[in-house]
Amino acid sequence: MADEALFLLLHNEMVAGVYKSAEQGEVENGRCITKLENMGFRVGQGLIERFTKDTARFKDELDIMKFICKDFWTTVFKKQIDNLRTNHQGIYVLQDNKFRLLTQMSAGKQYLEHASKYLAFTCGLIRGGLSNLGIKSIVTAEVSSMPACKFQVMIQKL
Amino acid sequence: MSRPVPRRPEYQKINKDLFVLTYGALVAQLCKDYEKDEDVNKYLDKMGYGIGTRLVEDFLARSCVRRCHSYSEITDIIAQVAFKMYLGVTPSVTCNNASRNEFSLILDKNPLSEFVEELPAGRSSLCYCNLLCGIIRGALEMVHLAADVTFLQDRLKGDSVTEIGITFLKQPNEKKYRRRK
Numbered sequence: 555m556a557d558e559a560l561f562l563l564l565h566n567e568m569v570a571g572v573y574k575s576a577e578q579g580e581v582e583n584g585r586c587i588t589k590l591e592n593m594g595f596r597v598g599q600g601l602i603e604r605f606t607k608d609t610a611r612f613k614d615e616l617d618i619m620k621f622i623c624k625d626f627w628t629t630v631f632k633k634q635i636d637n638l639r640t641n642h643q644g645i646y647v648l649q650d651n652k653f654r655l656l657t658q659m660s661a662g663k664q665y666l667e668h669a670s671k672y673l674a675f676t677c678g679l680i681r682g683g684l685s686n687l688g689i690k691s692i693v694t695a696e697v698s699s700m701p702a703c704k705f706q707v708m709i710q711k712l
Numbered sequence: 713m714s715r716p717v718p719r720r721p722e723y724q725k726i727n728k729d730l731f732v733l734t735y736g737a738l739v740a741q742l743c744k745d746y747e748k749d750e751d752v753n754k755y756l757d758k759m760g761y762g763i764g765t766r767l768v769e770d771f772l773a774r775s776c777v778r779r780c781h782s783y784s785e786i787t788d789i790i791a792q793v794a795f796k797m798y799l800g801v802t803p804s805v806t807c808n809n810a811s812r813n814e815f816s817l818i819l820d821k822n823p824l825s826e827f828v829e830e831l832p833a834g835r836s837s838l839c840y841c842n843l844l845c846g847i848i849r850g851a852l853e854m855v856h857l858a859a860d861v862t863f864l865q866d867r868l869k870g871d872s873v874t875e876i877g878i879t880f881l882k883q884p885n886e887k888k889y890r891r892r893k
Binding site: 557558559560561563564565567568570571575589592593594596597600601604605629630675 | 726727728729730731733734735736737738740741745755759762763766767770798827843
């Protein structure tokens with residue numbers, strides 16, 4: 555699907571752009587990940603609204619997480635989440651063994667430290683989607699080996 | 713799964729929404745970071761340039777277009793193949809001058825500004841879709857064509873259509889592009 559290429563390229567340019575303006579001293583370094591995450595948050599909110607317009611009501615939290623792993627991930631990244639784990643106390647770990655935004659980078663250790671920059675937007679995407687479904691959460695990501703990555707969702711009970 | 717799986721066309725629409733929404737979030741963030749409209753426009757153009765230089769390879773790989781022999785052929789291909797492939801719209805092409813190196817792409821419906829009602833207050837000279845100009849400019853440069861791409865009319869600024877103007881700049885050794893007799 556041709557649209558995918560556009561989004562991938564736009565995402566990469568966004569990450570590069572945010573970090574370049576940080577380098578030039580216009581913005582502090584730590585704010586870059588926050589910026590990207592906030593952009594992802596806003597997009598996630600909008601996307602989930604359009605997506606769940608006609609779907610049935612979700613039974614519970616687990617149902618929502620399954621929706622994110624299957625339908626949402628399939629639409630955005632063309633594949634499902636490979637593994638969902640939970641401790642049934644509000645922590646979910648979503649594992650994607652071939653994350654679309656990382657497949658374009660070489661699969662060795664070379665760019666491992668930079669990989670987290672490319673996950674910030676997606677963390678925001680998940681957090682925004684959940685937020686508009688009524689769930690407040692904190693989403694973090696880690697990469698142990700390219701292109702596999704894990705997103706950890708911590709549900710915040712109000 | 714107990715829920716019925718939604719049909720494919722809906723999914724594709726949402727996929728396009730992803731790009732449009734991301735672009736909107738990007739412009740919103742840039743408006744927060746930069747006070748002057750020209751800075752935002754320049755940044756979007758530079759970003760688009762970076763995207764265009766890579767997108768053209770993807771484009772050439774997917775569409776099997778043959779070598780073009782004139783500027784108007786190139787503009788037709790951009791309008792009818794590239795725009796259709798990536799944005800799902802086909803702008804109409806007009807030629808603006810007799811020496812046939814200035815063209816306009818006229819878009820009735822601009823998919824990038826689908827969710828934009830109006831430009832924010834105080835941002836009247838913001839070219840919301842300046843990314844497109846950068847993309848076209850970057851893509852053309854990768855195939856060794858220098859061009860100036862700007863917005864001539866913008867629906868968001870009150871005009872009736874959105875018009876992108878492409879001016880092909882003269883190459884130092886233009887002999888290469890003339891057809892052999």
